[in-house]
Amino acid sequence: MQIIIETKNLSAYFDNNCVLKNLNIEVFPKEILGIIGPANSGKTTFLCALNRLNYLKPNYFQEGEIYFLGKNIAELSDNELRKKIGIIFALPQVLPMSIYNNIAYGPKVHGIRKKSILDELVEISLKRAYLWDEVKDRLHSPALKLSGGQQQRLCIARTLAVQPDIILYDEPCSGLDPISTAKIEEAMQELKQHYTQILVTNNTKQAARVTERCSFFLMGELIEIDKTSTLFTSPKDKRTDDYIRGKFG
Amino acid sequence: MKSPTTREKVAFIILGIITFFVILPIFLTIFYVAKNSIGTITWEFISQYPRNGMKEGGILPAIIGTIYLIVGTMIFSLPVGILSAIYLVEYAKDNFFTRLIKLSIVNLSGIPSIVYGLFGFALFVIFMQFGTSILAGSLTLAIMSLPVIVTATKEALEAVPYSFREISLSLGATKWQTIRYCVLPYALPGILTGTVLSLSRAAGETAPILFTVAAFYLPRLPRSIFDQAMALPYHLYVISTQVPNMPLQISFATAFVLIILVFLINLISIVLRVHFRKKKQW
Amino acid sequence: MRLKKTKEFVIEFLIHTSGALIIGFVVLIFLFLLKDSLSLFRTYSLKNFFFGKNWLPISEPSQFGIIPLVIGSLYVTLVAILICVPTGIAVAMFIAEVAPSYLRIILKSLVEILASIPSVVLGFIGIVWLGPFLKNALGLSTGMCGLTGSLLLAFMALPTIISISEDALVSVPRSYKEAAFGLGATRWQTLWRIVLPSASSGIIAAIMLGIGRVIGETMVVMMVTGNSPVIPRSIFQPLRTLTATVAGEMGETVSGSEHYFALFAVGLVLFIITFIINFLADLSLQRGKQ
Numbered sequence: 033m034q035i036i037i038e039t040k041n042l043s044a045y046f047d048n049n050c051v052l053k054n055l056n057i058e059v060f061p062k063e064i065l066g067i068i069g070p071a072n073s074g075k076t077t078f079l080c081a082l083n084r085l086n087y088l089k090p091n092y093f094q095e096g097e098i099y100f101l102g103k104n105i106a107e108l109s110d111n112e113l114r115k116k117i118g119i120i121f122a123l124p125q126v127l128p129m130s131i132y133n134n135i136a137y138g139p140k141v142h143g144i145r146k147k148s149i150l151d152e153l154v155e156i157s158l159k160r161a162y163l164w165d166e167v168k169d170r171l172h173s174p175a176l177k178l179s180g181g182q183q184q185r186l187c188i189a190r191t192l193a194v195q196p197d198i199i200l201y202d203e204p205c206s207g208l209d210p211i212s213t214a215k216i217e218e219a220m221q222e223l224k225q226h227y228t229q230i231l232v233t234n235n236t237k238q239a240a241r242v243t244e245r246c247s248f249f250l251m252g253e254l255i256e257i258d259k260t261s262t263l264f265t266s267p268k269d270k271r272t273d274d275y276i277r278g279k280f281g
Numbered sequence: 282m283k284s285p286t287t288r289e290k291v292a293f294i295i296l297g298i299i300t301f302f303v304i305l306p307i308f309l310t311i312f313y314v315a316k317n318s319i320g321t322i323t324w325e326f327i328s329q330y331p332r333n334g335m336k337e338g339g340i341l342p343a344i345i346g347t348i349y350l351i352v353g354t355m356i357f358s359l360p361v362g363i364l365s366a367i368y369l370v371e372y373a374k375d376n377f378f379t380r381l382i383k384l385s386i387v388n389l390s391g392i393p394s395i396v397y398g399l400f401g402f403a404l405f406v407i408f409m410q411f412g413t414s415i416l417a418g419s420l421t422l423a424i425m426s427l428p429v430i431v432t433a434t435k436e437a438l439e440a441v442p443y444s445f446r447e448i449s450l451s452l453g454a455t456k457w458q459t460i461r462y463c464v465l466p467y468a469l470p471g472i473l474t475g476t477v478l479s480l481s482r483a484a485g486e487t488a489p490i491l492f493t494v495a496a497f498y499l500p501r502l503p504r505s506i507f508d509q510a511m512a513l514p515y516h517l518y519v520i521s522t523q524v525p526n527m528p529l530q531i532s533f534a535t536a537f538v539l540i541i542l543v544f545l546i547n548l549i550s551i552v553l554r555v556h557f558r559k560k561k562q563w
Numbered sequence: 564m565r566l567k568k569t570k571e572f573v574i575e576f577l578i579h580t581s582g583a584l585i586i587g588f589v590v591l592i593f594l595f596l597l598k599d600s601l602s603l604f605r606t607y608s609l610k611n612f613f614f615g616k617n618w619l620p621i622s623e624p625s626q627f628g629i630i631p632l633v634i635g636s637l638y639v640t641l642v643a644i645l646i647c648v649p650t651g652i653a654v655a656m657f658i659a660e661v662a663p664s665y666l667r668i669i670l671k672s673l674v675e676i677l678a679s680i681p682s683v684v685l686g687f688i689g690i691v692w693l694g695p696f697l698k699n700a701l702g703l704s705t706g707m708c709g710l711t712g713s714l715l716l717a718f719m720a721l722p723t724i725i726s727i728s729e730d731a732l733v734s735v736p737r738s739y740k741e742a743a744f745g746l747g748a749t750r751w752q753t754l755w756r757i758v759l760p761s762a763s764s765g766i767i768a769a770i771m772l773g774i775g776r777v778i779g780e781t782m783v784v785m786m787v788t789g790n791s792p793v794i795p796r797s798i799f800q801p802l803r804t805l806t807a808t809v810a811g812e813m814g815e816t817v818s819g820s821e822h823y824f825a826l827f828a829v830g831l832v833l834f835i836i837t838f839i840i841n842f843l844a845d846l847s848l849q850r851g852k853q
Contacts, residue, residue, distance in 0.1 A: 285748075361584055393837055396833050
């Protein structure tokens with residue numbers, strides 16, 4: 033089975049505090065991998081280690097290696113890496129521009145200038161994010177006027193526009209109502225055909241709904257990783273079981 | 282026995298009176314100058330040359346000279362000012378070098394204007410052999426304006442939400458692309474306001490231009506940046522201290538034109554500030 | 564792609580250089596002043612410069628003692644500060660704590676207007692109105708004296724003192740004030756006993772920056788203080804400041820002459836004085852921010 037992301041003894045430190053301990057994990061192409069666990073387990077740190085966003089924060093230090101399709105990501109430049117691995121943050125963050133420009137921003141910085149190509153990219157991205165129908169008549173109106181759920185789908189479309197291979201989600205539905213959440217989960221299922229997705233979520237039920245494989249992180253360590261159905265019904269580690277049952281969190 | 286409430290009333294009234302006596306002279310000063318200029322400020326005054334040893338005629342060359350200096354100052358101070366602010370906000374790490382830069386800005390802002398004049402003279406007029414010229418004067422005024430521009434730009438950049446940069450970088454943009462497309466456009470209002478403010482100060486300064494550019498009387502308008510120029514603040518200084526039997530109305534009128542010029546530039550900066558605050562989208 | 568990378572490299576190089584340029588300018592100013600000042604001390608003794616009581620550049624032999632100038636600057640600064648510091652802090656208190664919000668905006672704008680009046684205009688007013696007025700009102704022998712200068716300088720330094728003090732007062736945490744109100748204090752008592760002391764480092768910074776502004780002012784003093792470089796016996800006499808000396812005499816010197824170097828030495832003294840004042844003021848402001 034081919035592997036798209038692999039980490040070898042990945043450890044991460046902020047201010048000399050170890051937030052990820054010796055992480056060895058594999059991600060398979062075109063799967064939806066879930067990551068669950070209580071706060072401060074290192075889930076976000078893991079995601080942001082994949083696209084090197086952790087280095088934006090002060091006093092960050094990392095050990096171990098991360099491989100993308102067999103190649104050490106240290107050999108890729110920051111912008112090549114982040115083009116291949118996109119991320120959706122917890123709070124929808126749109127730029128104060130039009131909807132069109134928000135989505136075209138990514139392709140433009142990567143050198144795509146031709147209007148026809150941009151138009152096409154914008155349309156495909158919005159369709160795949162399940163937002164096209166709602167905004168197709170007002171592509172040039174300000175993005176800030178959209179609702180929270182729409183803005184989050186805009187963020188997904190924006191990430192899709194740079195044509196990544198992997199999409200990371202960091203608790204994307206935490207601020208959204210159930211209907212918007214359902215739309216995003218639907219979009220994720222559709223996106224399976226083209227992209228590998230890793231979903232960090234605090235909502236174990238969402239993980240059960242959406243993911244095929246799921247992993248449990250606790251205090252910086254990967255405790256267990258398995259098919260979602262197995263993890264939720266007969267986990268091997270007691271801590272996983274306790275967390276899923278809600279005995280702590 | 283005065284109760285605390287009575288004491289408070291008395292104290293506040295005293296504060297109010299003091300404030301009144303501070304504010305009053307501001308109005309009085311301006312009205313005094315304005316009152317004594319009425320009648321002298323005509324289109325001829327603004328558009329003509331001084332005659333008869335400054336005692337008659339207008340102040341056109343001084344106005345033009347000041348405008349040239351303002352433009353020159355802007356050209357030299359904006360690039361360095363904005364770029365160093367970008368460095369401080371977006372690139373600089375928290376180390377000794379950075380603290381040294383910040384200390385230098387504080388110091389530049391406190392150096393007396395006459396010391397700038399001396400420095401400008403020694404460096405631009407003598408050492409670089411530009412002679413007393415618009416070039417030397419503008420460069421001197423530009424260095425003097427740097428602290429204001431750097432501070433205003435720095436604040437404008439810091440006001441742009443961090444999330445913009447995070448989004449841009451996470452999409453794969455480089456640092457400079459992020460600054461250019463995701464930060465600078467939104468910091469522009471603050472930068473503009475700070476720039477205009479610094480220009481209004483430069484327009485009113487006399488000491489830095491005393492030995493770097495100012496001329497007592499020039500029969501023609503300056504034709505190149507290596508020419509000397511007349512300037513409003515210097516003109517006012519000269520006619521009020523060096524010209525015997527100077528008709529006072531002309532001096533008052535000159536002072537008034539200078540005040541109006543400075544106020545107009547300030548007004549532009551206020552208008553810009555208000556306009557952009559309304560357009561702000563986040 | 565190559566072109567883009569090169570462009571980016573050039574821009575980032577310029578950005579890093581600009582930061583260094585700022586430090587460079589301060590160093591350059593110091594060095595240029597130093598270079599020409601040192602030329603003076605080759606022919607004129609340091610001791611006579613710093614402690615000489617006569618500033619007589621055109622007499623034979625020339626004397627370049629800066630004591631009268633230093634005393635002139637000190638006199639004028641001291642009186643100006645005595646006037647503008649209490650006044651400025653009072654106005655700051657009024658704006659920060661007493662004035663209703665509409666008035667606050669108006670007052671702050673007016674203070675900004677005051678700050679933008681060019682110094683040469685105020686010097687002009689000193690010549691045509693304030694000087695003669697003081698001469699008549701106080702029966703002085705001349706209106707062009709230290710007092711006229713001090714009054715105008717106080718007026719000019721007010722915006723600095725007012726706005727920085729007001730910033731300091733406003734940044735006192737609300738919780739301090741609320742605690743005081745909770746204990747039954749009036750607004751005045753809170754202001755006087757709690758807010759003012761908490762804002763003290765900011766206010767000290769304001770005073771120091773005000774002093775720096777006054778010491779460094781040139782045009783006003785040159786136009787109204789009489790330009791008499793002798794040790795003044797009172798504030799009602801004409802005097803000369805360090806700044807006015809440089810500005811007034813530079814035009815008459817020959818480049819490279821002793822007089823020329825002496826003026827640079829005076830400039831160096833001014834640079835060092837204001838450097839120290841600003842450094843201390845900044846320290847005070849930083850301490851206040853904690």
